[in-house]
Amino acid sequence: MFRHVLSLAFPLALSLSLTACGNGEPLKPLARPAMVVQPQPARAATEAYPGEVRARLEPELAFRIGGKVVKRLVETGERVRRDQALAELDPQDVRLQLEATRAQVAAAEANLQTVRSEYARYKTLLERQLVSRSQFDNIENSYRAGEARLKQIRAEYDVARNQADYAVLRAPQDGVISARRVEVGQVVAAGQTVFTLAADGEREVLISFPEHAIERFRIGEGVSVELWSQRDKRFSGHIRELSPAADPQSRTFAARVAFDGAKVPAELGQSARVYVYSEGAVPLSVPLSAVSAEAGQAFVWVVDPATSTLQRRPVRIGPFAEDRVPVLDGLKASDWVVAAGVQVLREGQQVRPVDRDNRSVKLLAKE
Numbered sequence: 001m002f003r004h005v006l007s008l009a010f011p012l013a014l015s016l017s018l019t020a021c022g023n024g025e026p027l028k029p030l031a032r033p034a035m036v037v038q039p040q041p042a043r044a045a046t047e048a049y050p051g052e053v054r055a056r057l058e059p060e061l062a063f064r065i066g067g068k069v070v071k072r073l074v075e076t077g078e079r080v081r082r083d084q085a086l087a088e089l090d091p092q093d094v095r096l097q098l099e100a101t102r103a104q105v106a107a108a109e110a111n112l113q114t115v116r117s118e119y120a121r122y123k124t125l126l127e128r129q130l131v132s133r134s135q136f137d138n139i140e141n142s143y144r145a146g147e148a149r150l151k152q153i154r155a156e157y158d159v160a161r162n163q164a165d166y167a168v169l170r171a172p173q174d175g176v177i178s179a180r181r182v183e184v185g186q187v188v189a190a191g192q193t194v195f196t197l198a199a200d201g202e203r204e205v206l207i208s209f210p211e212h213a214i215e216r217f218r219i220g221e222g223v224s225v226e227l228w229s230q231r232d233k234r235f236s237g238h239i240r241e242l243s244p245a246a247d248p249q250s251r252t253f254a255a256r257v258a259f260d261g262a263k264v265p266a267e268l269g270q271s272a273r274v275y276v277y278s279e280g281a282v283p284l285s286v287p288l289s290a291v292s293a294e295a296g297q298a299f300v301w302v303v304d305p306a307t308s309t310l311q312r313r314p315v316r317i318g319p320f321a322e323d324r325v326p327v328l329d330g331l332k333a334s335d336w337v338v339a340a341g342v343q344v345l346r347e348g349q350q351v352r353p354v355d356r357d358n359r360s361v362k363l364l365a366k367e
Contacts, residue, residue: 034310034351036303036336036361039284039327047319051207051257053227053270055198058178063089064166066189069182074195076180080171086195087182089167094160101153101160108153112146119143175199176268203259203266204240207274208252217242217276223257228271236260237274283318283326290339291317291325300331301338301345303353305363310338310349336363 067089074086122139125131179196182188205225209217219242224234240258247254257274259266266272290300302313315330331337336353338345345351353361 031308031350031352033354033358034301034303034338034345035340035356036353036363037287037290037339038336039286039331039333040324041284047213047276049207049209049274049276051205051272051274053203053266053268053272054206054256055175055178055200055268056202056204056256056258057173057175057199059172059197059199060193061086061169061172061195061197062191062193063087063169063188064190065089065094065163066187066192067093067167068187069184069194072180072182072184074177074180076177078177080175080177080197082171082173084171085168086171086177087169089188091164091167094164094167098157098160098164101157104153105150105157108146108150112143112150115139115143115146169194171197173197173199178268198268203264203268205237205257205266205272205274207255207257208247208250209242209255211246211251211253214242214246214253217255221276223277224275225257225259226273226275227266228273229267230265234275235264283328284331284333285321285324285326286331286337287339288320288323288325290337290342291315292342300327301342302331303336303338303351303363305336308350308353308363310345310347310351312347336361 069087070090071088072086073088074080074084080086118139119142122131122136126133126136175197177195178198180194181196182192182194188194217239219239221239223237223239225237226234237257237259239255241256243254246252286300291298293299297314298317299312299314302311303309304311313330313335316328318326318328338351353363355361
């Protein structure tokens with residue numbers, strides 16, 4: 001009996017002792033430390049677009065006549081000089097046409113000699129009044145027609161001779177063959193692309209803008225270009241050309257970016273990235289670790305300066321950068337945002353604000 005009473009008295013005495021130590025008040029949970037920062041202006045409100053270095057002039061080379069390709073003298077990537085032969089067509093047909101036209105020229109010359117002699121003879125007879133005026137007019141008309149016919153045939157001969165030269169495709173200027181679209185034995189039509197030439201000279205960057213953002217860009221707008229081979233440098237440039245129609249497959253608008261400087265170490269085919277600066281006010285930004293999301297809605301934890309308690313604040317964010325994200329709506333520069341451990345926080349939780357060096361922070365708004 002005594003042992004039972006003793007066993008009940010010991011917990012009761014311990015409870016009274018603990019209550020006496022706390023003066024009758026329940027113990028408060030300790031405020032957990034939370035690293036806080038204030039939003040900073042975004043370093044640069046930019047959008048980046050991948051691109052490829054291309055030649056400013058890229059003519060598509062084609063034969064001016066149709067025929068069968070019998071020789072292909074260059075390969076893709078090969079450097080060519082002005083007037084260098086690139087490919088040849090079977091010249092047999094154009095040679096036959098040239099010979100036929102040459103024979104027509106000889107016949108027209110012989111005919112002109114005949115009518116010229118008749119014209120001179122009838123002119124003498126007319127002066128002696130041995131032929132009528134109408135007879136002389138007929139001979140004169142034949143002579144004029146013979147001259148015109150010879151002129152016409154000579155022009156056709158020049159065309160045939162040019163077509164014989166057109167059987168050889170030559171480079172219009174120095175450059176590099178960037179594309180080849182024919183093989184030996186293939187029959188091509190006049191004007192069908194055979195090669196694409198990347199002409200020597202200025203270099204540009206070909207990029208594509210998304211359909212929903214095309215209205216934000218304009219010709220002449222300043223940009224900066226970063227080459228993959230020189231990622232520590234950026235070269236100034238501008239949008240030189242903007243396609244008026246979207247690509248039917250990708251639904252993007254092609255644009256060409258020209259370098260402002262004359263000497264840029266850009267080689268054909270190099271990868272590049274074009275940075276376009278957004279207009280308007282520069283948004284605030286917070287560290288990536290400060291942003292969380294639920295059900296598609298991004299939010300941050302903001303500390304109330306008066307009570308040091310947490311408030312969940314929905315925000316609208318922009319494109320992510322390497323370590324920060326712009327906040328387009330939902331924050332002020334004077335807010336204090338929890339920058340780490342946001343996944344374990346809850347609404348109304350009391351925290352102890354600290355900086356990156358674990359020093360206490362007084363929650364005062366920026367001036």
